[in-house]
Amino acid sequence: MRLYLYILLSFLSICLLNSTFAQSRVWFDHPAKQWEEALPIGNGRLGAMVYGGVEEEELQFNEETLWTDGPRNYNKKGASKYLQNIRDLLDRGRQQEAEALAMREFMGLKSESEDPSAWLGKIGRIREQEHGPFAFAFDDSKWPSIAVPHYEGWESQGLEGLDGAVWFRYEFNLSKKELTELWSLDLNKIRTNDYTYINGKLVGQSKGDETRRLYQIPKGLLKEGRNSIAIQVINLEGKGGVAGYKDTKQSIGLKSSTGKLISLNGEWKYYIQDPNSPKIGSYQASYQPFGTLNLQFDHKEAKRYSRILDMDKGEVRVNYDAHGIHYKRTYFASYPNNFIGLRLQADQKGKITFRLSLNTKHQRAKLDHMMDSSIGMEVWVKNGSMRGTAFVKLKLKGGRVFYEGNDLVVKQADEVQIYLTASTNFKSYRELNDQYATIALDRSKNLWKSDFDKLYQIHQKDYQNLYHRFAIELYDSSQLDTIPTDRRLRRAVMLDDPGLLALYVQYARYLQIAASRTGSQPMNLQGIWNSSLEPSWGSKYTTNINLEMNYWPTEVLNLSELQDPLFQMIQDLHVAGAETAKEYYAARGWVLHHNTDLWRGTAPINNSNHGIWPTGGAWLVRHLWEHYLYTQDLHFLKEYYPIIKDATLFFKDFLVKDKVTGWLVSSPSNSPENGGLVKGPTMDHQIIRSLFDIFNQSSKILDSDNLLRDSISNMRNQIAPNQIGQYGQLQEWLVDMDDPQNKHRHVSHLWGLFPGNEINLIGTPQLVEAAKRSLVLRGDEGTGWSLAWKINFWARLKDAQHAYHMVKMLLRPADNGGGSYPNLFDAHPPFQIDGNFGGASGIVEMLLQSHTDGIELLPALPSEIGTGKVQGIKARGAFQINMEWKDGQLLGVTVESLSGEDLHLRYQNHEVKIQTKKGKSYAFDKELKLKK
Known part of the structure; x- marks a missing residue:
């Protein structure tokens, strides 16, 4: 009887959840097998991924300020003396020479390095041995195995944090007939240096992870039957190993002169020769x-x-039955009290028994047995200044807890409450705090004195205050929420699922609340969630689109204050970028190139063919202006006006007159990350015009800098304009050299269409057609964030069905391409969170636009989401809107004026303009007639 009642109550609760929160959960009917199936929680400072294992649970966690390196100066003194030479070379069409000069003299400084010569000599002596690991008859039977190739590095195969020298061995067989052919060895990429042997003989050696390894095998070296390949891989920094091809359909292997391939993909033997490589600096x-x-x-x-992520409550729950007992776990991350909470419950007393351990991938760490129910762990980041301390505290109802080795063991408890806290020695981007551990312990002890239930309620109130501001429903006749999210994602490839789009929008809002809160760092490439010591692209802040895309939907989705971390970063970059402007361009103001990090580096990094891009700061200014447009907050504009002005002053000094056209151009720069170092990329000019417009408008509003405004207005009109090229496309560069076969993931020259607004259907119809032609030539395919960007483009073009097609592509399962992972994380691949936010931005852009003449309702509504409603959506001018539609037609709309601005509302061929009063709401029917 008891079991029957439990099943009935479970069924009723599921039905209630489906009817009330149909677009508010991501869920699975099994534990996560990989990180991209785990469910995220976060509070802006702490993030964690919940696997939900039955026998073994893993909660992988991050603290937002645990980074490599430490405070330092990124700028090369006197780099500006090479600026004119670089410009002259570009003027003369000598791009490669310009890039070479810039690579030598115009890049940022790397962190501290050690001379690797002695170490390379030491690990190289093994190659001089007669019977070394390269020898044909070498016995590798006791070596462990590893999957080869591994494009994302040996780190992805369990060798986390490893830099050094590693040997790989593999055996293959050849027939007598196969020996008559000529063979080459294709390994594609190796990270980073290799010495490669066949049957004990060196057949090739190369340096750098961009060098293709295609080695000819001398005739007579191969044998009938068993053959061996041995590779010494030397990796001083970053990802290591035999990378092979990014496209996993392509195998590394032996290639014959007749086109035969013998794949070498598989399990190889490996031996770590020396993991203690010298310190190598990074940009x-x-x-x-x-x-x-x-x-x-x-x-x-x-x-x-x-296993459910309940976005209505801001928590993850795991439920299951075992041995006739119902178990429940609840996970949440509290912003007000800065901790991660975990509650374990059972429906019978004395049935909670488990072992708890605290672990880390960092090579240097220390565990502390603090008391009978607490563990402390301190970690040191390799070759850097950063330290972090985490504490775990258990509170029990019934049962007992005790230490067994380094683990805490709980026996026969009724309920267990777990507090997880973590902090680092980060104080600011310029200094560290040596006393952080004592402060962190005191804060944690005070937290532990608090009642867990009360802390949970405080979390709920704080979280729901943000989440409940906005609601979206896209109707469908089926109850698809009953399908686990991973299966629902695969189902949506063939069948339309409007509710999945609504879920995706709310998931983006959940991720923003979890990863970007006042006082935290802004969201990086992975938000706040990262499990790797060698994350792709450093999981830092890429500012040539990715950081900005993270915050595209923040205002429209009614989460305005979640941009505070980005605004604080802009304040830091304003200071840090002033030195870069001076040292590299002898210019006033401030500049930011295509990446930054916790320590606010602003100098060019990586490679001169894409790292010298000076408009990152100008793009970030756009976010300041958009915040003002959405909020009409004059105090905010006054506070950030000096940053806007200084960004403008930089480009006043930076722009140069092109000798051929007479236009003002941006030089040197690039069109991210395409085409190398150039002068005059279209994207730059669109961003700079936007910056100049923002300065002119804000200075007028604040009645400041009238003479400077006149000068900037004059310069703006001299900047190289958008141009239409020979294929009818919007040109990406100053000269018409676009390749119609180029399918590059960046579509940078359409910045003026989105997120900018100078290319629009009302004012520039010819440029709109050219932009559309560029999109068609570039193609629909792309990485996850690129797919998301294209949704926004097609929505701005009001091509509803093409925009919807791009949404479908973004929501397809990520099978070695752009799309979505089972937990709805965006796939570059690998995981990058920007696509989640860019996708949400594109979906709401289909429902409402306010970037040109007033507010337009349902501007790009596809038939597949023809019925729905949205509440709490925001528009420029400080308006909050509720609207409903059915069968593709608006039913009605209510607009709340938050600042008393004039309202201009459009829908199809209907239009209304009225004056509004602050705090008053206005209701309109389907023809935009004002209801009395």
């Missing part, structure tokens, strides 16, 4: 994982399992 720092909280339970199998 910028990388975001780091902190650790994992592991729980090991006394049951292995479960029935009626569910």
Whole structure:
């Protein structure tokens, strides 16, 4: 009877959840097998991924300020003396020479390095041995195995944090007939240096992870039957190993003169010769994982399992039955109290038994047995200044807890409450705090005195205050929320699922609330979630689109204050970028290139063919202006006006007159990350015009700098204009050299269409057609964030069905391409969170636009989402809107004026203009007639 009542109540609760929160959960009927299936929680400072294992649970967690490196100066003194030479070379069409000069003299400074010569000599002596690991008859039977190739580095195969020298060995067989052919060895990429042997003989050696490894095998070296390949891989920094091809359909292997391929993909033997390589400097720092909280339970199998991210409550729940007992776990990340909470419950007393451990991937770490129910862990980031400390505290109802080795063991508890806190020695981008650990411990002890239930309620109130401001429903006749999200994602490839679009928008809002809060760092390439010591692109801040895309939907989705971390970063960059402007361009103001990090590096990095791009700061100014447009907050505009002005002053000094056209152009620069170092990329000019317009408008509003405004207005009109090229396309560069076959993921020259607004259907119809032609030539395919950007483009073009087609592409399962992982994380691949926010921005751009003449309702509504409603959506001019539509037609709309601005509303061929009063709401019917 008891079991029957439990099943009935479970069924009723599921039905209630489906009817009330149909677009408010991401859920699975099984534990996560990989990180991209785990469910995220966060509070802006702490982030964690919940796997939900039955026998073994893993909670992988991050703290936002745990990065490599430390405070330092990124700028090369006197780089500006090479600026004119670089410009002259570009003027003469000598791009490669300009890039070479810039690479030598115009890049940022790397962090501290050690001379690797002695170490390379030491690890090289093994190659001089007669029977070394390269020898044909070498015995590697005791070596472990690893999957080869591994494009994302050996780190992805478990060798986290490894830099050094590693040997790989593999055996293959050839027939007598196959020996008559000529063979080459194709390994494609190796990270980073290699010495490659066949049957004990060196067949090739190369340096650099961009060098293709295609080695000819001398005739007579191969044997009938068994053959061996051995590779010494030397990796001083970053990802390591035999990378092979990014496209996993392409194998590394032996290639014959007749086109035959013998694949070498598989399990190879490996031996770590020396993991202690010298310190090698990097241009910028990388975001780091902190650790994992592991729980090991006394049951292995479960029935009626569910793992749910409940976005309405801001928590993850795991439910299952084992041995006739119902178990429930609840996970949440509290912003007000800065901790991660975990509650373990059972429907019978004394049934919670488990072992808890605290672990980390960092090589140097220390565990502390603080008391009978607490563990402390301190970690040191390799070759850097950063330290972090985490504390875990358990509170029990019933049962007992004790230490067993380094683990805490809980026996026969009724309920267990777990507090997880973490902090680092980060104080600001310019200094560290040596006393942080004592402060962190005191804060944690004060937290532990608080009632867990009360802390949970405080979290709920704080979270729901943000989440409940906005609601969206896109109707469908089926109850697809009953399908686990991973299966729902695959189903949506063939069948339309309007509710999945609504879920995706709300998921983006959840991720922003979890990753970007006042006082935290802004969201990086992975938001706040990262499990790798060598994350792709350092999981830092790429400012030639990715950082900005993270915040595209923040205002429209009614989460305005979540941009505070970005605005604080802009304040820091204003200071840091002033030195870069001076040292590299002898210019006033401030500048930011295509990346920054925790330590606010602003100098060019990586490579001169894409790292010298000076308009990152100008793009970020656009976010300041958009915040003002959405809020009409004059105090905010006054506060940030000096940053706007200084960004403008930089480009007043930076722009140069092109000798051929007479236009003002941006030089040197690039069109991210395409075409190398050039003068006059279209994107730059669109961004700079936008910056100049923002300065002119804000200075007028504040009645400041009238003479400067006149000068900037004059310069703006001299900047190289948008041009239409030979294929009818919008030109990407100053000269018409666009390749119609180029399918590059960046579509930078359409910045003026979105997120800018100078290319629009009302004012520039010819440029709109050219932009559309560029989109068609570039193609629909792309990485996850690129797909998301294209949704916004097509929405601005009011091509509803093409925009919807791009949404479908973004929401397809990520099978070695752009799309979405099972937990709805965006796939570059690998994971990048920008696509989640860019996709949400594109979906709401289909429903409402306010970037040109007033507010337009349902401007790009596809038939597949023809019925729905949205509440709490924001528009420029400080308006908050509720609207409903059915069968593709507006039913009605209510507009709340938050600042008393004039309202201009458009829908199809209907239009209304009225004066409004602050705080008053206005209701309109389907023809935009004002209701009395």
